[in-house]
Amino acid sequence: MDKAWQEFRKCVFCGFCESSCPTLGETGERGYGPRGRVRVVGLLLNGIYSKKTAEYLYTCLLCYACVPPCPTGVDIPGLVEAGRSILVRMSQKSK
Amino acid sequence: MARDKIIERVFEELSSILGRRVSRDPVDLGLHAIDASSYYFIPKDLSERYVLTVPKDAEEVSEIVKIAGKHGVSVIPQGSSTDLSMGSGSISITTANQIYMLERGIILHTGMMSSIEEISETDRVAVVEPGVRIDSLNEALAETDLFFPVDPASARAASVGGAIATGAGGLRGAKYGTMRDWVLGLEFVDGLGRIHRTGCRTVKCRQGYDLTRLMVGSEGTLGVITKAVLKLWPRPAAISRLMAVFNDFTSLYRFFLGVRRGRVPLIAEYMENRVADKVIRTLGLGIPAGHTLILDLEAGSGEEAEKLLKTLEKDAKDAGAFYTATATDRDRSFEEIYRFRRSMYAGMVKMKLKRHIIFEDTAVPISKLPEFVRRVREIEGKYGREIALGGHLGDGNLHPHIECDLEDPEDRSLAFKIAKEIVIEALKLGGTSSSEHGIGSMKLELLLIELRNKGSEHTLDLMINIKKVFDPKWILNPGRVIPTEPGRKI
Structure with missing residues (x-):
């Protein structure tokens, strides 16, 4: 969790990653893009989540197209995977 | 926290118009509550107080503003959220050291209004919706001999509507000015939901008061921009690019003044030694850090650009530069030098x-x-x-x-x-x-x-009165540009 939090805090919300994302191009909704997904994980780490959390994180293709444009070197796919792990743990706990 | 009854009603009315393009989902709201100047804040209770809307045209924007006005709810117009003055999120920090959130609001995201409606090479204009990114516009112009010259460092992400609303400038400001010099006409929705169309698609245009110019830089406080007619310009035939590193600012400045005599550089960007050092470390480059100048000069041909570079490099060394790099726009290293400047923010x-x-x-x-x-x-x-x-x-x-x-x-x-x-x-x-x-x-x-x-100081009264005319209910992006609302301290 701490590692994910540190990674999340590297993001400066500049949006440079967005034009490289194939899923954002399809929908135009911020949550389907890398900047949005980083933010979604940040919200999740702060206890803010909804059905949209899984929708946004599991539609990521983990294609790594967003990694080179990121000026601060956020491990965006790694954060998405961390977010997915949190969701899995949450779902196991609720069973 | 109990759900705000006014926001409940606003949500219902907006849903009847926008369907699924209105959201009270806490994650959606969390994605749109901030901008690049407030990125770290994680606001709570958003869904009790806020609604996100994603309209697809001016008519829908008009309906949103009308509903907001009916219920006295603020509207926060939002493009790509790359602004650096806390102008387009729900969270604000003032220099008077206050952090606040509007009591309730409708975030109006223009991301779905992202069509380039027209590019006319003959008229040298582009007609675009506000959600078009500046880089996307230039990509669309790549097949022509034209470009859109305003070049904010965030051009890769920044939207045209946001750049107009902010009055954005950028690296080419000395040569080409800022957004106010390139917007010929606008369509916008005022605070009563009325759709206005101002300006022309000609460079010469006298249409009473210049409301188009007034809207540029109004930061969403006078109206929501729904369409823009932008002026385009021919791309320079060739460019000479020089990077020169000096031991001190004074030598660099003197050299710059010499270059500037009788011409306007396309760009003249400065990085002090500590900034340059951070960029070098970020990019892992093996070049020396110092007071760095990156210059672009326009040339009539590739040959002329080469010739110009030789003179420039010699002059820079004579002025005290201890490291130089040069390229014309035909060279591979041309973009590498620019990348150095583009990485300033990142560094x-x-x-x-x-x-x-x-x-x-x-x-x-x-x-x-x-x-x-x-x-x-x-x-x-x-x-x-x-x-x-x-x-x-x-x-x-x-x-x-x-x-x-x-x-x-x-x-x-x-x-x-x-x-x-x-x-x-x-x-x-x-x-x-x-x-x-x-x-x-x-x-x-x-x-x-x-x-x-x-x-x-009384000029502020003039601004307040202009705001009242455009937005009598004071619902458009309140708390931005104008320090006070009538009768209420922020």
Whole structure:
């Protein structure tokens, strides 16, 4: 969790990653893009989540197209995977 | 917290018009509550107080504003959220050291209005919706001999609507000016939901008061931009690019003045030694750090560009440059040099020691730049806090970077105090507090100081009255640009 939090805090919300994302191009909704997904994980780490959390994180293709444009070197796919792990743990706990 | 009854009604009415393009989902709202200047904040209770809307045309924007007006709910127009003055999110911080959120609001995201409706090579205009990214427009123009010259450092992400609303500038400001010089006409929705169409698609256009220009830089407080007619320009035939590194700012400045004699560089970008060092470390380059100038000059042909570079490089070395790199726009290294400048923001952010950086936006007349730099160094010494300088030497718009922790009231207060002192020095030198980032909420106090400094505090009354005409219900992006609402302190 701490590692994910540190990674999340590297993001400066500049949006440079967005034009490289194939899923954002399809929908135009911020949550389907890398900047949005980083933010979604940040919200999740702060206890803010909804059905949209899984929708946004599991539609990521983990294609790594967003990694080179990121000026601060956020491990965006790694954060998405961390977010997915949190969701899995949450779902196991609720069973 | 109980759901706000007014927001419940607003949501129902908006849903009947926009269907699924209205959301109270806490994640959707969390994605749109912030901008690049407030990125770290995680607001709570958003879904009780906020609604996100994603309209697809001016008619829908009009309906949203009408519903907002009916219920007295604020509308926060939002493009790509890349602004640096806290102007397009629900969270605001003022230089008076207050953090606040509007009681309730409708975030109006223009991301779905992203069509390039027309590009006319003959008329040299583009008609675009507000959500089009500036880089996307230039990509669409790649097949023509035209380009859109305003080049904010965030062009890859910044939307046309946001750039107009902010009055954005950028690297080519000295040569091409800012957004206000390139917007010929606008369609916008005022605070009563009325759709206006102003300006023309001709360069010459007298249409009573110039409301198009008034809208540029109004930061969503006078209307929501729904379409723009932009002027296009022929791309330079060839470009000579020089990077020259000096031991001190004075030598660099003298060289710059020499180059500038009789011509306007396309870009003239400056990075002080500490900034250059951070960029070099970020990019892993093996070049020396120093006071760095990146210059672009227009040439009539590739051959002329080569010739110009030889003269430029020699002149730079004669002026004291200890490292130079050159390229014409035909060379592979051309983009590499530009990347160095483009990475300034990244370098500063990646190498920062505190949580946030305030990017101030001062400009001073070119003749006052050395004195401004000297005074900034004095302030730095006084407070023992690094103030790194970098930005657009060509138009006198250097961005002082102050590291701080915005969530620590003491540190925030110190950072704002430093920022204020820098601005006051810029004003004394005939400069300004906000060149291209806008006022947002962060520079409200600085705007007042600036007007007071000119002996023109009453001009704010004029601005308030203009706001009342465009937005009588005071619902459009309140708390931005104008420091007070009638009868209510923020």
